[in-house]
Amino acid sequence: MPEPAAASRSSLSTVVAVLLAVGLAGAIAYIGQLRGQINALQAQLAVQTAQLQPFLDAARSAYPDADVTTALGSVAQRLTAPPRAAAPRGAAVAAAEVRIEEFMPADKQESVLQILRNEPDSGRKAWFLVAQGNAEAQGAQAALQTLFEQSGWPVDVVRAPYPLKAGVYILAGDETPPAFVDTANAALTSGGLEVQYLTGYRAFVEERKATNPNWVGPELAADQPFTIVIGSKPAPAME
Secondary structure (H helix, E strand, C coil), rough: CCCHHHHHHHHHHHHHHHHHHHHHHHHHHHHHHHHHHHHHHHHHHHHHHHHHHHHHHHHHHHCCCCCHHHHEEEHHHHHHHCCCCCCCCCCCCCCCCHHHCCCHHHHHHHHHHHHCCCCCCCCCEEEEEEEEECCHHHHHHHHHHHHHHCCCCCCCCCCCCCCCCCCCCEEEECCCCCCCHHHHHHHHHHHHCEEEECCCCHHHHHHHHHHHCCCCCCCCCCCCCEEEEECCCCCCCCC
C-alpha cells in the first residue's frame, strides 16, 4: 500500500502550496494597499504641515518659552477672537493720567496759585469744557482744575460729546466779562500756557446759529459768564 500513501502526501503538499500562494498573494496585495494609504497620508501631512508652518513660526516667535501645542492654542485664540468695535467718534473715554508737571513747571504753578488766590470777588468760579472723547485733554483739564480748587475757586466741568479744536481757550459771554474772568486768563497765561481769550461769545453763538441752524459748538448757560476750553493737552511751557 505504499503508492496510495505517497499520492496522498503529494496532494496535501499541493493544497498547502496553493493555500500559501493565495495567502502570500493576499498579503502582498494588502501590503500594497497599506503602502498606498501611507503614501496618501504622508502627502496629506506634508500639505497640512506646509499650511501650518506660518502659524508654527508665529507661535514660536510670540511664545518662545511655551510648548508648541500651548503656543499654537494661544495664537489660535488671538486669530479667532471677535474684533473689538471701534469707539464712536466723540464716545466717552476715561481720562488719561496727566501730571501737571508735564506741561507746567513748579515755579509757574506757584504763579498761577498766587494770582488765583488774590482774586477778591467772592463770586469767582471756573467752568471747564473738555471733549469726552479726548482722554489726554481730560487728564490735562483735571490737572488744571486742581490749581483752581487749591486756590478756593469752585469748579464746574462739562464734557462735550463732540470734538473740540486743539488748544486752550477762554470763551467769555460778554464783551466786558466779570473781572475774575480776566484773572483766570492772567493765571493760566502766567503758567506758560498759550491761551486764546475771546469775549462777546454769546453774540457769536447767536450769529452762528442764525447762519447755520445745525451748528454745534461750545455754549454757555444763562448764568455762566465764561468757560475754559481744553481742546488738547497743553504743550510744555517755554522757559
